[in-house]
Amino acid sequence: METQALSPGLLHHAEFAAPPMAERVWVGIKRHVISLMLDEREVYTFDPEGRLWMAFIDGVNYKRGLDGRMVCKWVTPDRTRHLRRLTAEEADYVLRWSHQMAVQSARALPAKADPACRDALDRVCAWDVRAHHLDAQQFRQVYKPVSILPPDQYLALVLQVSEGCHWNRCTFCDFYRDRRFTIKTPDQLREHIARVCDYFGDNLRIRNRLFLADANALVASQKMLIPLLEVVHEAFPIEPAGLAEEELRRWRADHPVRFTGLYSFIDAFTGYRKSVQELRELQQLGVRRVYIGVETGCEHLLRFLQKPQTDDEVLRLTEALKEADIAIGVIVLLGAGGDRFAEAHVRDTIALLHRLPWGPGDILYFSELVEPYAGEYTHHARQAGIRPLPPEQMHEQRRRIDEALKLPRGVQRATYDIREFVY
Numbered sequence: 273m274e275t276q277a278l279s280p281g282l283l284h285h286a287e288f289a290a291p292p293m294a295e296r297v298w299v300g301i302k303r304h305v306i307s308l309m310l311d312e313r314e315v316y317t318f319d320p321e322g323r324l325w326m327a328f329i330d331g332v333n334y335k336r337g338l339d340g341r342m343v344c345k346w347v348t349p350d351r352t353r354h355l356r357r358l359t360a361e362e363a364d365y366v367l368r369w370s371h372q373m374a375v376q377s378a379r380a381l382p383a384k385a386d387p388a389c390r391d392a393l394d395r396v397c398a399w400d401v402r403a404h405h406l407d408a409q410q411f412r413q414v415y416k417p418v419s420i421l422p423p424d425q426y427l428a429l430v431l432q433v434s435e436g437c438h439w440n441r442c443t444f445c446d447f448y449r450d451r452r453f454t455i456k457t458p459d460q461l462r463e464h465i466a467r468v469c470d471y472f473g474d475n476l477r478i479r480n481r482l483f484l485a486d487a488n489a490l491v492a493s494q495k496m497l498i499p500l501l502e503v504v505h506e507a508f509p510i511e512p513a514g515l516a517e518e519e520l521r522r523w524r525a526d527h528p529v530r531f532t533g534l535y536s537f538i539d540a541f542t543g544y545r546k547s548v549q550e551l552r553e554l555q556q557l558g559v560r561r562v563y564i565g566v567e568t569g570c571e572h573l574l575r576f577l578q579k580p581q582t583d584d585e586v587l588r589l590t591e592a593l594k595e596a597d598i599a600i601g602v603i604v605l606l607g608a609g610g611d612r613f614a615e616a617h618v619r620d621t622i623a624l625l626h627r628l629p630w631g632p633g634d635i636l637y638f639s640e641l642v643e644p645y646a647g648e649y650t651h652h653a654r655q656a657g658i659r660p661l662p663p664e665q666m667h668e669q670r671r672r673i674d675e676a677l678k679l680p681r682g683v684q685r686a687t688y689d690i691r692e693f694v695y
């Protein structure tokens with residue numbers, strides 16, 4: 273890997289030899305990250321406080337979540353992509369190894385090196401396995417598990433305005449089965465935000481969006497929701513919409529720590545009841561994009577999945593959102609309904625997606641059904657004699673949907689792999 277690849281936005285760096293560990297060690301500091309590279313063979317990234325964030329060791333990529341979970345992914349010579357969650361012991365091994373590499377690098381850092389690099393390495397060295405464990409414990413006291421986010425929101429600051437899912441019965445989803453649905457009161461949210469800010473401290477500056485979790489915070493009535501969004505505004509500067517370029521520049525200069533907006537999931541089967549006027553109020557309060565688990569345009573398949581929405585509700589919700597100037601992230605569930613629904617799923621999904629009011633800033637996500645993560649779905653499918661689609665047939669479903677759709681400029685199409693997520 274070339275150090276140039278790590279260098280846009282580079283503030284400080286040092287390069288030195290550290291035999292026998294590495295002939296060339298490179299330390300780089302950017303506003304959001306500390307990087308350590310050994311002989312272009314191993315790369316570690318740490319957050320500005322020194323926690324391990326990502327590692328690349330022997331061709332395998334590791335990513336650590338603040339709750340201590342770690343996932344790894346690698347590609348075999350036949351170009352197959354592999355991905356799995358590490359056991360606690362394996363995660364500790366990666367932490368221990370990365371810590372050793374940081375300690376040895378700090379020892380070898382020349383005395384005349386940029387002092388900012390020494391400070392950064394000292395911060396990293398303070399994070400041994402035990403410090404990571406204690407930190408994960410503290411994180412778990414602040415948050416209920418952050419079960420999932422849309423991929424473009426992985427770096428958002430999550431605020432658990434509500435907990436759980438008010439429906440919680442879709443067979444393929446067990447993200448929130450461990451908790452009852454509740455919406456915080458303004459005081460509870462204030463307390464949650466205080467604890468979130470206390471936990472993140474200076475690390476808040478690496479987050480520039482606010483994600484209103486959990487599954488469907490926006491299901492709350494307007495009467496409950498508006499005071500909650502006002503509490504969010506009390507705590508965080510959120511970029512106002514509709515400012516002229518010069519005004520926006522001034523606003524940004526006055527707010528060095530700021531957030532570009534609010535983001536959230538919304539379900540179509542209750543979301544469609546919000547009027548354009550109500551959605552506009554949310555937009556005025558900073559809601560910029562919402563994510564809708566459309567899954568499929570096939571209503572028979574939706575019934576099989578026990579998701580209670582209709583195509584008409586998806587259409588009504590998305591049209592109202594557009595009128596309110598809120599972008600949409602639409603998630604399609606590839607492989608849903610296996611071989612039994614394969615044809616109807618593709619055909620009806622194309623038909624529904626054709627009717628949606630796409631525009632710049634929208635995202636179409638393709639998420640593959642991952643059976644070990646699919647809760648009751650697998651049991652229901654087996655009972656119904658449905659066979660799962662192998663990965664190549666799910667890719668084929670995506671290809672057919674992709675090819676059939678002519679989306680306007682500015683709409684992104686992206687992969688949503690739930691197995692990759694750690695927060």
Ligand code: SF4
Pocket residue numbers: 437438439440441442445446447448487539565579
């Ligand atoms: S898919 Fe969405 S609505 Fe269904 S149970 Fe999961 S979080 Fe709730």
